[in-house]
Amino acid sequence: MSDRPRVVVSYTQASEFAKDLDKNLLxxxxxxxxxxxxxxxxxCEVVLRAPDGSELSLLAEAVWIQEEDPGAGVGVQFQPFGDTExxxxxxxxQQLKNSGAPSPAPTDQAGRSSAPPAEGSQRPSRRPTGRPSSLPPAPRNIHEKxxxxxxxxxxxxxxDGNLTERVxxxxxxxxxxxxxxxxxxxxxxxxxxRIAKKGNLPHPLMKIILSNAGWLKAGEVQRALLANPRLNGPDIERVLRNLSRADLNRLxxxxxxxxxxxxxxxxxxGK
Structure with missing residues (x-):
């Protein structure tokens, strides 16, 4: 589909894909x-791989990288994502549903097969494994994390977080x-x-923004502060003095x- 790096999402049963479809994919x-x-x-290119081996590829952007277990993997957002996707x-x-892909034998809550054992066979003994029988699911996207x-x-x-985490x-x-x-x-x-324009912004936090020379030189920050009803007195003049002459003349x-x-x-x- 493209020369982008491929990120493969594999599903072992149709019900797993159906659940992920509603919860995340759509x-x-x-x-x-x-x-x-x-x-x-x-x-990147995301490849959704069904239990029967069929695949669907979509373009995406990697938005979350978890390098260590538990929960190692890559979280992506489809881009573009609209009615076509x-x-x-x-x-x-629907194709996967129509294909009738077989599902594994039913399991109990501990993940053991609940199907009866074959004749002459014995169920494995229940020995402690040294780890919990179930682990909390790994977060599937940055918002769950x-x-x-x-x-x-x-x-x-x-x-300390990056842009995606901050948003x-x-x-x-x-x-x-x-x-x-x-x-x-x-x-x-x-x-x-975005923070500066909030009408419920506490004054001490507004002072933090006002004290940052880089932010105060940015037009979007200036406009946000001047539109905030909590900005008053000397702070209004402080922002105005950082406007360009043209912007000040228009205001x-x-x-x-x-x-x-x-x-x-x-x-x-002086008017």
């Missing part, structure tokens, strides 16, 4: 257990991680602007800003 994501060979943000997934699922974090791990990921954290935990996201040295101006005529912001701009312009 939401534009997949997790390849044990896969490797790609780096985060790499473009959803239709291909549904058609593939983030939702399972402790408070301390959330804070650590917010301070997932902010979506999941909102204001409770803003302080730690703002401590991340890799936080972009766009991310800072008094822009009705999207509060009267106090427009009046402060007029004062700086």
């Amino acid at each position: 939401k534009g994501r997949a997790f390849a257990i044990g896969a490797s060979g790609v780096a985060q943000r790499d473009a 959803k239709s291909r997934l549904e058609e593939f699922a 983030v939702r399972g974090l402790s408070i301390r791990d959330r804070q650590r990921m917010a301070r 997932a954290l902010e979506r999941c935990y909102s204001s409770s991680v803003w302080e730690y996201l703002l401590q991340n040295q890799s936080l972009s101006a766009s991310e800072a602007a 008094p005529q822009q009705s999207g800003y509060r009267p106090g912001v427009r009046q402060a701009a007029k004062r700086l312009l």
